[in-house]
Amino acid sequence: MIWFQLQSLMGSYPLALRGLGMTIALSGISLVLGTILGFAFGVLRTSGSRLLDSAIGLWVDLIRGTPFLVQIFLIFFILPELGVELDAFTAGIIALTNLAACFICEIVAAGIRSVPTGQVEAALASGLSQWQRMRQVVLPQAMRVSLPPLVGQYVLLIKDSSVVSAIGLTDLTRVGWLVVQRVPNGLLVFAIVGIGYFAVCYPLILLARRLERRMSAAHGEVQL
Amino acid sequence: MLENFSFRTIVEYLPLFGQGFAATLWLSIVSFAGALAVGIILCAMNLQRSRLLQLPAKIYIDAIRATPLLAQLYFLYFGLPRLGVVLPELFVGILALALNSGAYIAEIIRAGILSISRGQVEAGIASGMTYSQRMRLVILPQAIRVTIPPLLGQAIVLVKDSALLSLISVAELTRAGQLLASDRFMPAEGFVTTAACYLVLYYGLKSLAAFSARWLGVRPIGSRT
Numbered sequence: 001m002i003w004f005q006l007q008s009l010m011g012s013y014p015l016a017l018r019g020l021g022m023t024i025a026l027s028g029i030s031l032v033l034g035t036i037l038g039f040a041f042g043v044l045r046t047s048g049s050r051l052l053d054s055a056i057g058l059w060v061d062l063i064r065g066t067p068f069l070v071q072i073f074l075i076f077f078i079l080p081e082l083g084v085e086l087d088a089f090t091a092g093i094i095a096l097t098n099l100a101a102c103f104i105c106e107i108v109a110a111g112i113r114s115v116p117t118g119q120v121e122a123a124l125a126s127g128l129s130q131w132q133r134m135r136q137v138v139l140p141q142a143m144r145v146s147l148p149p150l151v152g153q154y155v156l157l158i159k160d161s162s163v164v165s166a167i168g169l170t171d172l173t174r175v176g177w178l179v180v181q182r183v184p185n186g187l188l189v190f191a192i193v194g195i196g197y198f199a200v201c202y203p204l205i206l207l208a209r210r211l212e213r214r215m216s217a218a219h220g221e222v223q224l
Numbered sequence: 225m226l227e228n229f230s231f232r233t234i235v236e237y238l239p240l241f242g243q244g245f246a247a248t249l250w251l252s253i254v255s256f257a258g259a260l261a262v263g264i265i266l267c268a269m270n271l272q273r274s275r276l277l278q279l280p281a282k283i284y285i286d287a288i289r290a291t292p293l294l295a296q297l298y299f300l301y302f303g304l305p306r307l308g309v310v311l312p313e314l315f316v317g318i319l320a321l322a323l324n325s326g327a328y329i330a331e332i333i334r335a336g337i338l339s340i341s342r343g344q345v346e347a348g349i350a351s352g353m354t355y356s357q358r359m360r361l362v363i364l365p366q367a368i369r370v371t372i373p374p375l376l377g378q379a380i381v382l383v384k385d386s387a388l389l390s391l392i393s394v395a396e397l398t399r400a401g402q403l404l405a406s407d408r409f410m411p412a413e414g415f416v417t418t419a420a421c422y423l424v425l426y427y428g429l430k431s432l433a434a435f436s437a438r439w440l441g442v443r444p445i446g447s448r449t
Contacts, residue, residue: 065426066419067387070398074419077411155290162292166391173295186302194291194299201290 005185009192012179019175020196026171027158027200030093034100034157035150041101042108043134056105063102068163071095076167092164100157107153111146112138148215151208155201162197172196234413237404244400245421251314251396252383255321259382260375262326267333281330288327293385296320301392317389325382332378336371337363369440376433383425397421 045056063071076091086094115138123133165174176193180186234241269281288296297320304311311319340363348358390398401418405411437443 061426062419062423065384065423065430067384067398067422069387069390070401070415070419070422073398073401073405073411074415077405077415081412159292162294163388165294173292173298176295176298180298180302184302185306186299186304187306190295190299190303193295194287197292197295198287198290202286205286205290 002185002188005183005188008183009179009188012175012183015170015175015179016172016192016196019170019172020200022169022171023158023161023173023196024200026089026092026096026164026169027161030096030100030161031154031157033093033097035104037097037101038104039108041105042112045105045109046112060102060105063099068095068099068160069166071099072164072167088164088167088169091167092161092169095164096157096161099160100153103153103157104150107146107149108142111142111144114145115141144215148208148211151204151211155204155208158201158204159197230410230413233404233408233410234417237400237414237417240400240403241397241417241421244395244397244418245424247395248383248386248397248421249425251318251389251394252321252379252386255318255325255386256379256382258318258322259325259329259378262322263329263333266326266330267337270330270334271337285327285330288324293320293324294388294391296324297388297392313389313392313394317386317392317394321382321386321389324385325378328378328381329375332371332374333367335374336367339370340366370442372440373433373437373442376429376436380426380429380433383429384422387422 041056044052046053072091072095075095076086076088079086079091079094119137119141120133123137128136161171162173165171165177168174170178172193176189180189183189266281266285269277270285272278297317300320300323301313301316304316344362344366345358348362353361386396387398389396390402393399397418401414404414404417408414
């Protein structure tokens with residue numbers, strides 16, 4: 001019985017591979033775009049403009065306060081009504097990029113705020129331009145604080161990408177859903193789906209832990 | 225589309241959203257209570273010296289954290305009947321939420337306990353306290369203080385995660401939005417109302433977390449919620 005099912009599952013091998021590819025493509029593209037946007041928003045948030053700060057803060061709150069599933073539905077079903085033609089893949093990319101940008105913005109902003117003001121003042125006193133100050137003084141130090149939570153956030157976002165299966169995108173979770181209609185063994189099918197995600201996420205979890213340990217070790221050195 | 229945004233239809237569906245809101249609220253509370261129980265057990269196992277207890281807890285926590293909730297939900301939804309356990313969708317959903325959040329809560333409690341300085345433990349030992357006295361009288365009262373704000377943060381995550389239960393047709397808030405969207409072909413009205421209801425829960429829990437952090441004199445929750 002189980003042998004028969006395994007054989008039947010082997011037939012779904014190409015489909016599973018396509019699903020994994022879709023999950024990786026979707027998360028990869030969104031994470032790159034989201035990181036760029038998130039850094040831009042994070043820098044803007046700490047730039048000193050009250051208006052920008054509260055506008056970005058409000059948007060971040062709206063996104064963080066609603067389920068990702070509802071955001072996907074809003075984008076997928078409402079943008080077409082506004083005359084924007086989009087397929088499920090584009091909708092998924094938009095939703096996931098937006099989500100990533102909001103979370104990363106907060107991480108980057110927290111990192112920038114953690115840099116002592118003395119550093120900024122020293123940069124000012126050395127006559128560095130605003131751009132130089134950001135790039136050469138503030139961001140490198142902010143990165144050290146931001147990197148561990150950033151990697152942890154990537155894991156959460158890769159997992160969130162499974163939710164786009166709700167609008168019919170054939171990612172890893174959707175493949176599991178399709179296969180389970182044919183091979184009625186949910187435990188086996190979704191255990192395999194889980195292994196797929198685990199293979200992508202677990203190395204990142206380990207990396208985040210290592211970075212965190214390194215960070216706290218470095219802190220210990222400074223504080224003594 | 226926006227010019228004929230129909231508030232009238234929303235008002236018409238308001239009772240449905242009320243039911244959905246109540247359902248999301250109580251199923252989140254039940255799941256959170258379950259998650260606390262799972263988290264406490266996992267954390268207790270994880271803090272033992274015996275590897276036999278520690279290892280299963282560690283494997284469970286890592287397995288949950290490295291896989292999406294939706295896959296876990298489907299695992300139970302399609303998998304439990306296979307084991308001869310046929311539960312209503314609602315119970316499957318609550319079970320999935322509790323098992324998932326439990327792993328995160330175990331880590332939150334563990335971080336809280338480990339944040340208590342070594343000196344406190346040593347003072348307990350020096351006063352001749354047993355392990356359970358030390359835990360009960362010295363460590364836990366202090367650890368609970370620092371864990372409350374992150375636990376509320378996890379509650380926010382859980383409420384949002386509960387939206388996924390609509391995908392196994394549990395009647396809750398997101399399902400109410402889906403019904404309005406599909407019955408009347410009004411996705412904007414449906415999902416904007418749904419989002420607004422979640423925001424009420426989010427801002428409520430968020431201010432509760434901020435208030436508790438201030439009241440307990442600990443650091444407010446971070447950005448991961």
